[in-house]
Amino acid sequence: MKIFGDTNSGNCLKVKWVCDRLRLPYRWIDIDTMKGETRTPEFLKLNGAGQVPTIELDDGRTLAQSNAIIRYLARGSELIPADAYAAAKMDEWLFWEQYSHEPYIAVCRFQMVYLKKGISDLDPEKVKRGHAALARMEQHLAASRFLVGNTLSLADVSLLAYTRVAHEGGFDLAGYPSVRRWIGEAEGMLGLSPAR
Template sequence: MRIYGDLNSGNCLKVKWVCDALALPYEWIAVDTRKAETRTPEFLALNPAGQVPVVVLDDGRPLAQSNAIIRYLGRDSDFAPRDPYLAAKMDEWLFWEQYSHEPYIAVCRYQMLYLGKPASARDPARVERGHAALALMDSHLAASPFLVGDRCSLADVALLAYTRVAPEGGFALDDYPAVRRWIAAAERALGLPAVPV
């Protein structure tokens, strides 16, 4: 399996983390999104949307969209609940992450970390929605060790990617103690080095 990705992207890291945790063999092919390497004819043949990550499976079929990829790779693992309802709850978080979390926290991080903008230049509505996402997670995690029950699932993988680096987008995590606890627990479950929050 080949993974086309950028290690600066939380969406790409999700795929790497699942492969590493499950000891799935892969070749990492670095794609620099800031150098328009996702716009080449060769890349667009794999993913016409021109986005990373993309995996090319052993049989040659490509698959894009980070949460679809981790859902496929982790489908028979301990990261995917067997109970249909819990599996649907996991999917609920995966969909929510892409619509109500990543567009706010990850975009603010990109603007500050890679474009060099100050926190004051962030779109106030985007900041408000980012804090709303963190508050919702904190409320949920105050009563549950992980997002779906008592073990790390693909939902935790998906949301960990940008939540653990939210401070790089100007989102201090001091007001979200359950999120901070969860970050440490999810990092341990995935065997990741701790990121200061």
């Protein structure tokens, strides 16, 4: 399997982390999104939307969208709860991550790290909604070890990707102790060095 990804992207790292956790063999093909490498004719043949991550399976089929990819790769593993309701709760977090978390936390980070904007230049609504996402996670994680019960699932992998680097987007995690505890535990279980 080939993973076409940019290591600066949390969405791409999710795929790598799942493969590494489950010991799935892959070849990483580095794609620099800032240099327009997702817009080349060759890449657009793999993914007409021109986005990473994209995987190419051994039989030549391709799959895009980070949460769809990790859902496919982790089928039958401990990263997806066996209980149908718990699996649906995991999916609930996966959908929430792409709609209510990533558009704010990741976008603010992108603007600060890659576009070199200052905190005062960020859209106040994005900042407000990013804090709302972190507050929701804090409330949930104050009562639960992981996002779905007491075991690591794809929900944790997905939300860890940008939450662990939220500070790079101007989000101070000091006020979110349960989120910080969860980040450390999830990073440890995935064998990741702590985010700086």
